[in-house]
Amino acid sequence: MFKGHPNDEILLAKIGKGDKTAFSVLYNRYRHKVYAYAVRVVKSNELAEDILHEVFLKLWLNESAAAIMNLDAYLQVAAKNLALNVLRKQKLEELYKQHVKNDERDYIADTTAEHIHGRETARLIDTAKSLLPPQQRMVYELCKEKGMKYEEVADQLSISKLTVKTHMQLALRSLKAYLMAHTDTALLIVAIIPCYFF
Structure with missing residues (x-):
């Protein structure tokens, strides 16, 4: 006192x-x-x-x-x-510093997991593509990876639009079957769905 x-x-x-x-x-x-x-x-x-x-x-x-x-x-x-x-x-x-540290640790862990997941998905798709017949693989790459429409692919390969559609459907079916057999998550299938409309 x-x-x-x-x-x-x-x-x-x-x-x-x-x-x-x-x-x-x-x-x-x-x-x-x-x-x-x-x-x-x-x-x-x-x-x-x-x-x-x-x-x-x-x-x-x-x-x-x-x-x-x-x-x-x-x-x-x-x-x-x-x-x-x-x-x-x-x-x-x-408490704030600890919260920020935890957030950073969680972010790093999530980012690493996403990176590994993305690499694994790409590796599986590449392997599955390599097993496709040449014409199917070419159609898939032009449609899915280059974003070309069926008509554009048909003109480039000198085949009908129906043939392009058939090749694409067969390629997707084969890729889906391969991924389902080699992974436990059906979410990977999203990676092979073409992002265009027909």
């Missing part, structure tokens, strides 16, 4: 009128006690210094300083409240 002094009331009255000398006297009289109390609570010299300055800034800006009956108690309560606010802020910052 802080110990009071007989002339605190006089000095507080002068501070209420903006007397910097009176403020300096009280600051020097109590700063060590305020600092010691703060450092016990926050366990940090730097934070205790900040609290010390805030406590006395609050006193200096207090227009009712002259009405303070017990400066000891006033300074202790002010230091305690500021110290507790600092601790709460530290706790919140720690």
